[in-house]
Amino acid sequence: MADLSGAARSGDFQPPVRPAGKPKTFSCPNCGGSVTVKAAGHSISAVCGYCSSMIDVANENFRILSVANERTRTTLLTIGSKGRLAGIMWEVAGYMEKSDETGVYRWDEYLLYNPYQGFRFLVQSKGHWSLFKVLKKSVAQPSGFSGAFKFEGRKYERFQKGVTKVLYVKGEFYWRVRKDEESYVIDYVAPPYMLSVAKNDEEINTALGEYIEPKAVEKAFVLTTRMPERIGVGPNQPGRYHSEYVARVWYTFAVAFILAAFIQIMSALTAHNAVIFESSYEIDAAGKNQTVSTESFYLPRQSNVEISSYAKLDNEWLELDLALIDGKDDTVKESKQALEFYSGMDYDGYYWKEGDSDKDSVFSAVPEGDYRLLIDTDSGAYYKRQPVTFHIQIKRNVSNWSNYGFTLLLLILYPAFVTFRHTQIESARWSESDFSNLN
Amino acid sequence: MKKFNCPSCGAEVIFQSNVSVYAVCAFCSSMIVRRDIAVESIGTMAALPEDMSPVQTGTEGSYQGARFTVIGRMKIGWTDGVWNEWYTVNENGGRGWLVEAQGFYAVCFEHEDGLPPEAKKTIDKFLQSGKTKDENFNRKESWVGNLRDEMLGSYLFLDRLKYKIADVKSAVCIGSEGELPFIAPKGRKTLTIDLLGHQGEFASVEIAQDKTRLYLGRYLEWKELRMQNTRPLEGWT
Numbered sequence: 001m002a003d004l005s006g007a008a009r010s011g012d013f014q015p016p017v018r019p020a021g022k023p024k025t026f027s028c029p030n031c032g033g034s035v036t037v038k039a040a041g042h043s044i045s046a047v048c049g050y051c052s053s054m055i056d057v058a059n060e061n062f063r064i065l066s067v068a069n070e071r072t073r074t075t076l077l078t079i080g081s082k083g084r085l086a087g088i089m090w091e092v093a094g095y096m097e098k099s100d101e102t103g104v105y106r107w108d109e110y111l112l113y114n115p116y117q118g119f120r121f122l123v124q125s126k127g128h129w130s131l132f133k134v135l136k137k138s139v140a141q142p143s144g145f146s147g148a149f150k151f152e153g154r155k156y157e158r159f160q161k162g163v164t165k166v167l168y169v170k171g172e173f174y175w176r177v178r179k180d181e182e183s184y185v186i187d188y189v190a191p192p193y194m195l196s197v198a199k200n201d202e203e204i205n206t207a208l209g210e211y212i213e214p215k216a217v218e219k220a221f222v223l224t225t226r227m228p229e230r231i232g233v234g235p236n237q238p239g240r241y242h243s244e245y246v247a248r249v250w251y252t253f254a255v256a257f258i259l260a261a262f263i264q265i266m267s268a269l270t271a272h273n274a275v276i277f278e279s280s281y282e283i284d285a286a287g288k289n290q291t292v293s294t295e296s297f298y299l300p301r302q303s304n305v306e307i308s309s310y311a312k313l314d315n316e317w318l319e320l321d322l323a324l325i326d327g328k329d330d331t332v333k334e335s336k337q338a339l340e341f342y343s344g345m346d347y348d349g350y351y352w353k354e355g356d357s358d359k360d361s362v363f364s365a366v367p368e369g370d371y372r373l374l375i376d377t378d379s380g381a382y383y384k385r386q387p388v389t390f391h392i393q394i395k396r397n398v399s400n401w402s403n404y405g406f407t408l409l410l411l412i413l414y415p416a417f418v419t420f421r422h423t424q425i426e427s428a429r430w431s432e433s434d435f436s437n438l439n
Numbered sequence: 440m441k442k443f444n445c446p447s448c449g450a451e452v453i454f455q456s457n458v459s460v461y462a463v464c465a466f467c468s469s470m471i472v473r474r475d476i477a478v479e480s481i482g483t484m485a486a487l488p489e490d491m492s493p494v495q496t497g498t499e500g501s502y503q504g505a506r507f508t509v510i511g512r513m514k515i516g517w518t519d520g521v522w523n524e525w526y527t528v529n530e531n532g533g534r535g536w537l538v539e540a541q542g543f544y545a546v547c548f549e550h551e552d553g554l555p556p557e558a559k560k561t562i563d564k565f566l567q568s569g570k571t572k573d574e575n576f577n578r579k580e581s582w583v584g585n586l587r588d589e590m591l592g593s594y595l596f597l598d599r600l601k602y603k604i605a606d607v608k609s610a611v612c613i614g615s616e617g618e619l620p621f622i623a624p625k626g627r628k629t630l631t632i633d634l635l636g637h638q639g640e641f642a643s644v645e646i647a648q649d650k651t652r653l654y655l656g657r658y659l660e661w662k663e664l665r666m667q668n669t670r671p672l673e674g675w676t
Contacts, residue, residue, distance in 0.1 A: 016465065018670070021489075021490065021671070021672040022491070022673035023673065039542075040489055040491045041490020041492060041523075042491070042542060044519055044520045058519060059488075059516075089675075114675075115492070115493050115672050115675055116661045116669075116675070118541065118542020118543055119541065134543075136543055136545075136639060136641070136658040137635060137636070137637060137638065138602070138635040138637050140637070174541050175519065203591065203605070
């Protein structure tokens with residue numbers, strides 16, 4: 001029982017109530033306005049929302065670091081507003097306007113805060129948005145001329161480099177933010193990602209960014225003001241026609257090409273090329289208005305049918321209108337073949353010739369059965385009152401190379417288009433780069 | 440687990456870890472030091488500066504499959520801010536630290552073998568060996584700044600891995616709560632060197648007056664820590 005004394009006594013004590021974590025509020029040492037530090041315990045610099053003085057909030061002394069010489073600006077995303085991006089709720093804690101060394105090219109950087117998730121940077125440049133996270137990883141810097149390197153399975157290419165300057169600040173920051181502070185930055189891209197390596201006097205920071213559609217930002221922070229118009233292609237803006245997609249399309253094409261070639265070769269090897277009818281015809285000058293009918297021939301099973309014609313022509317033309325007629329006198333297929341052959345001697349004794357004295361047509365998938373071919377003829381010979389002689393040969397189950405060629409043409413259309421679009425987009429993207437191979 | 444009564448207010452003080460030698464009484468803020476079987480008070484801990492940390496003593500989390508509980512904290516300050524070092528004990532009795540700085544979380548453990556001789560040699564060279572260690576704590580901030588400039592980006596081999604020096608700070612304990620494995624009164628000074636591995640590994644060399652400690656671990660995302668019993672935060676429910 002004696003042992004209980006301690007336990008019993010401690011039972012009388014209620015542990016002190018632990019207060020919930022809350023933002024820290026104090027009075028601005030310059031203007032007396034109320035300043036709230038949202039990321040209490042992290043933020044060390046804060047800008048007074050009333051008088052824009054920069055205040056040291058690293059400890060309870062709240063020392064003024066600088067008194068503002070510029071009025072408070074309104075920003076697209078308001079300090080203190082909240083929005084959900086990539087599934088996480090963020091509060092806008094700080095804003096920086098940055099520029100390149102010349103001060104001409106400017107962009108916005110918002111510092112986002114979530115007490116559980118830490119900080120992110122939401123960057124807006126020329127209407128393109130990216131969400132960056134500082135990496136706690138030692139990233140091997142690329143060396144050599146190419147400036148390309150692999151990081152977490154992706155190939156990053158050097159996009160731009162240069163000095164960046166802080167032009168304007170608002171809100172609070174977990175570092176000593178200073179107007180006019182300069183960093184040296186190199187950006188690498190592997191759309192939709194971007195690696196940004198920043199070097200200042202104190203540290204080297206690598207941040208990994210991912211492209212965000214402007215609409216997602218607009219929706220997340222319920223923006224009513226007009227979003228900045230997207231200009232050009234963003235350095236890490238992803239697209240339908242990215243390199244991997246182009247590669248995938250060509251890979252698919254290669255597979256289809258091999259498959260088509262295989263099918264073509266197989267059908268060529270197994271083609272019968274069997275002659276089912278063959279005959280020669282001589283038609284006199286009066287034949288112009290006559291229709292020639294071949295004898296009936298039998299197609300033993302459904303297959304394609306090739307009709308080839310040949311005529312010995314001497315500076316002459318011959319036109320054949322062919323109609324394949326089945327046993328019920330119905331026209332199954334029709335075709336026109338124009339044969340012509342011209343030749344002669346140039347002034348300088350050069351022999352020339354043009355035209356074809358043979359032609360063929362292929363009718364695909366003709367059903368089994370008896371057939372005749374009706375031929376209407378016309379020729380220059382008739383007008384010279386001369387006869388015409390031609391030869392007709394009909395084969396079944398032939399290998400058809402023109403279909404194959406047509407298939408290949410169709411197959412290559414999409415890869416060609418994709419490559420074209422890819423080149424167009426990439427040249428637009430890289431026209432903004434310091435390391436472009438394209439200009 | 441050992442129970443004592445606070446020598447100052449009599450409330451029950453529990454030492455959950457048998458290596459804890461120091462605790463701050465949750466009731467009266469007495470700093471209690473354990474010596475063998477007895478405890479004594481060495482003064483009162485002032486209230487810690489407020490922050491928005493979602494962690495508190497009693498918060499539980501996961502690291503490499505083991506659940507841990509936060510049992511104490513040191514609040515550390517340096518010229519450019521503060522951070523939290525939460526002392527943890529896991530279900531297997533393993534004791535570690537959850538470091539929370541600038542919204543990043545790293546779980547680490549004291550490396551039993553201490554600093555490897557090669558790494559020690561490299562650091563000593565930077566520290567201009569020959570000077571007494573004690574001087575390192577009373578140097579001016581400009582000295583630490585110069586040291587940081589020299590050390591940043593250098594590599595150290597620790598436990599067969601290559602680490603890059605990412606930060607060098609002169610740090611001071613600005614308060615503590617719960618139980619801790621060493622006496623951490625306000626004003627305890629250290630020189631800390633933070634390092635990064637290629638795969639998110641975290642290492643920290645802490646040069647304190649009594650000894651140099653090496654901590655090894657890794658950075659983790661909030662959701663990876665699978666935290667429970669977190670602290671309520673105003674505006675973030």
